[in-house]
């Protein structure tokens with residue numbers, strides 16, 4: 001069985017490009033050119049140089065000794081929190097802005113939920129001198145003020161999405177609409193492994209640097225280039241896709257995904273798509289989707305804004321359906337406990353999203369010599385207000 005995308009843009013039963021006719025020229029231009037652009041040695045050299053000197057790669061693979069002792073396994077943290085802008089998202093935005101340049105585009109549009117992808121996009125637009133418009137739900141603009149300020153400081157225009165629930169789903173719709181209306185000069189930088197083909201594959205390729213580095217680093221540290229487990233949190237699924245990519249066809253590596261179960265999978269306040277979702281189409285691809293009987297999207301809930309998405313990328317839907325990936329639903333409470341543990345045992349404050357992946361240790365029951373790599377997708381600075389409120393750090 002293949003876990004890579006096929007010619008039509010499918011992962012098993014999921015993927016494809018379900019787009020309005022008006023979007024076809026943009027998506028087709030990208031689809032017909034992205035592989036050649038990425039394969040070009042000049043592109044590769046420019047991408048690698050920016051990852052090294054602008055993003056700060058390779059990120060370390062850190063042996064977490066005290067977590068290892070507690071869970072009786074060899075636990076490594078892949079430090080994506082040390083990337084410029086504080087998370088893995090910039091790996092993708094650096095790649096896509098170089099693609100945009102080669103497509104002759106000089107304007108960028110993007111969507112953002114919590115603001116992390118918006119900041120990563122505004123960052124590379126400033127770097128390249130490109131105009132940047134970021135759509136963000138009106139409610140998220142209020143909830144995520146520091147990231148709105150960052151985007152504006154970087155010179156981006158932040159536009160409020162006022163339709164629907166005024167959150168990420170609606171911002172994505174409005175960014176796509178903007179793209180339809182500006183097909184010639186604008187590239188749409190999507191922030192996860194979602195959207196119409198070729199986006200899920202293109203974003204996965206740009207994030208695959210994570211597992212490429214894990215291979216090399218494990219070879220140096222452990223004398224073998226694969227772990228027994230790779231764990232990552234899944235919102236849309238880009239950091240997980242990057243951490244899994246070079247192990248997809250490695251049967252000795254178990255692929256473990258942590259979804260946000262919110263207040264509990266069956267509480268009505270959850271974002272655990274593989275548990276609650278059914279096959280459906282959202283934002284241009286077929287995947288698992290939280291929806292009502294008649295196909296209306298159900299509003300997701302998670303303490304973590306980055307996991308608060310009603311779908312998952314088609315690669316992950318396929319990993320779930322085929323049994324290649326194992327999915328855990330992690331509650332808000334479990335994530336908070338894991339965030340404290342990582343902070344106080346390792347001196348690393350993780351993002352709330354990442355804390356969902358760290359909470360899997362409790363459930364995994366790895367054996368003492370087994371190697372567990374967790375993708376530490378981002379740092380927790382942006383979440384300090386939530387930590388402060390929920391953990392009563394003032395008392």
Ligand SMILES: *Cc1c(COP(=O)(O)O)cnc(C)c1O
Pocket residue numbers: 087088089116117191192193233234235236237238239240306307351353354377378379
């Ligand atoms: C955005 C974000 C996520 C979720 O997005 P994916 O596409 O699922 O990776 C996870 N962790 C951090 C730190 C994020 O900023």
